[in-house]
Amino acid sequence: MxxxxxxxxxxxxxxxxxxxxxxxxxxxxxxxxxxxxxxxxxxxxxxxxxxxxxxxxxxxxxxxxxxxxxxxxxxxxxxxxxxxxxxxxxxxxxxxxxxxxxxxxxxxxxxxxxxxxxxxxxxxxxxxxxxxxxxxxxxxxxxxxxxxxxxxxxxxxxxxxxxxxxxxxxxxxxxxxxxxxxxxCEMSQLSASRGISRAANFVTVFRFDQYDRKGIMPLLESIAKLSVNYPDIRLDIYGSGPDKKMKIVQDKISALSLEKQVTIKGRIDNTLLQQKLKTYSAFLLPSKNESFGMVFVEALFSGLPILYHANTGIDGYLDGIDVGIKVQSQAVDELADKVEELIVRHDFFHHRIKCALETNALDMFEKxxxxxxxxxxxxxxxxxxxxxx
Missing domain, CATH: 3.40.50.2000 (Glycogen Phosphorylase B;)
Structure with missing residues (x-):
């Protein structure tokens, strides 16, 4: 045929x-x-x-x-x-x-x-x-x-x-x-057993030419807001793109005095991505207008809870699994509240990820x-x- x-x-x-x-x-x-x-x-x-x-x-x-x-x-x-x-x-x-x-x-x-x-x-x-x-x-x-x-x-x-x-x-x-x-998804699901030292050690991955749609600016503002009560909060940013776009994001980091909390790590080869992801506590990307968003699946397969936007991307696939938090907007206050929930309920969400991996609840994404x-x-x-x- x-x-x-x-x-x-x-x-x-x-x-x-x-x-x-x-x-x-x-x-x-x-x-x-x-x-x-x-x-x-x-x-x-x-x-x-x-x-x-x-x-x-x-x-x-x-x-x-x-x-x-x-x-x-x-x-x-x-x-x-x-x-x-x-x-x-x-x-x-x-x-x-x-x-x-x-x-x-x-x-x-x-x-x-x-x-x-x-x-x-x-x-x-x-x-x-x-x-x-x-x-x-x-x-x-x-x-x-x-x-x-x-x-x-x-x-x-x-x-x-x-x-x-x-x-x-x-x-x-x-x-x-x-x-x-x-x-x-080309990745394999990692073992559910993994040790995380800190609950506020976050990561995100995106192309810098799409930083606006990805909700990065309000996410940075939410990190700045949370850093008052959580001084050890961290966000590492992986991705590539035009230098001028990366500079816009870096300038925002500097304007918010987040140089110690947020680091632009740059491009990472996809073959190394999963090994890097598994060292973090959660994946954050309040992106709008996503058709699917494979990076969310890759984060889940790496054992990370995710923060994602409603009515876009992976939304609709995770109902009843409780492996992440959904935001309704890119408003700074809402993002700060939901990121804080990932910190406070860190153990709960990692238990849910463990259950999802052990019960094959994420197998629908397997290639x-x-x-x-x-x-x-x-x-x-x-x-x-x-x-x-």
């Missing part, structure tokens, strides 16, 4: 910010051939082009204006561009998987309908919710895309209710039409679990290869 994937965030060497989650999933499947169309928007018509890397990977620059202007026209032209590429390259596929609802999935659905084959749909809350909120006129179209999918993968668990509500979509969970599909779920749904389809004319 050959599956055609349409994804705007697949590592093709053209976008340094792309994530390896989908590639990791596809590489781990067996008995499935995957052809990937990596789509990038350009506002300049003369830059529209197709770059074939090999017969299984194509980079496509499609025309589209900023802020979703003329989005319907852009989708129409791009659908034709992709369909003509399929015909020209004589790509035979029995299933299409669009990896985001608003753009990738809408194109996937349109092409699947032209060919006469089913399609899978992934929904990632960050960009999908944002686009849907600003394009009410396209809601009927997205509702149709959602409801007619062979299967819906909710990568962002929290996005289910707001998207269904916005689109007034009816999806019966009992029909096995949809399921959660977290990004597969083998995610791949097995995806593989099973694909293998369960009885598909024929149509002729593309």
């Amino acid at each position: 050959n599956i055609l994937h349409i994804h705007s965030d697949y590592p093709d060497g053209r976008n340094n910010a792309s994530t390896p989650a989908v590639k990791s999933l596809l590489d781990a499947t067996s008995g499935i051939s995957n052809t990937v169309f990596v789509i990038h928007r350009t506002p300049w018509p003369w830059q529209v082009r197709v770059i074939p890397h090999n017969e299984k990977l194509y980079t496509i620059y499609y025309w589209g204006l900023p802020f979703g202007l003329a989005l319907s026209l852009s989708l129409f032209l791009t659908r034709n561009l992709l369909f003509n590429l399929i015909k020209k390259q004589q790509i035979k596929c029995q299933l299409i998987h669009g990896h985001k609802l608003a753009i990738d999935g809408t194109l996937g659905a349109a092409i699947a309908n032209l060919i006469g084959i089913p399609y899978f749909l992934s929904v990632r809350g960050g960009s999908d919710v944002r686009i849907l909120q600003h394009k009410a006129l396209l809601h009927p179209r997205w509702k149709k895309v959602l409801e007619e999918a062979e299967h819906i993968f909710w990568v962002s668990s929290w996005a289910q209710n707001p998207i269904k509500k916005m689109l007034n979509a009816s999806i019966n969970q009992s029909t096995n039409k949809s399921s959660l599909l977290p990004n597969p 083998k679990t995610v791949v097995s779920h995806y593989q099973g749904l694909v293998d369960g389809l009885k598909l024929e290869c149509p002729n593309v004319k």
Whole structure:
């Protein structure tokens, strides 16, 4: 079986910010051939082009204006561009998987309908919710895309209710039409037994070019507030990014006189990340507009409780497990209260992490679990290869 994937965030060497989650999933499947169309928007018509890397990977620059202007026209032209590429390259596929609802999935659905084959749909809350909120006129179209999918993968668990509500979509969970599909974690879960010397020894990891969205400035202010009563509080920051962005964060640290409490550690290789994480007491990242947030899973697998933001990222996956604290905003007072709770209830949260690891409550994030779920749904389809004319 050959599956055609349409994804705007697949590592093709053209976008340094792309994530390896989908590639990791596809590489781990067996008995499935995957052809990937990596789509990038350009506002300049003369830059529209197709770059074939090999017969299984194509980079496509499609025309589209900023802020979703003329989005319907852009989708129409791009659908034709992709369909003509399929015909020209004589790509035979029995299933299409669009990896985001608003753009990738809408194109996937349109092409699947032209060919006469089913399609899978992934929904990632960050960009999908944002686009849907600003394009009410396209809601009927997205509702149709959602409801007619062979299967819906909710990568962002929290996005289910707001998207269904916005689109007034009816999806019966009992029909096995949809399921959660977290990004597969490459790390292994560490042993639950670990010693932590201090309860206020915190860590965070992010790309500095996204410091504002990650809530780092109010987090630093909350650390400054807490340092009055907890003078031994520490926060180490790992990550890379433009020097000017790192300087903005460092200047904030200096302005708050936090040089002894907060240290920018810089970039860390992902192979060393877990060994570093396990030496801390908790992971803090009140980030907004996250589709998933793999670093939260990596922290949990390292035995750390987490502080995370509601209605974004990993929210919805941890209900009832009590392995972290959820904030409703990036307000300094709320962040300070929740970070203090991690200090005061340090033993409780580490006991909950221990229980989660011992009872396999976090296995849903394991790569083998995610791949097995995806593989099973694909293998369960009885598909024929149509002729593309």
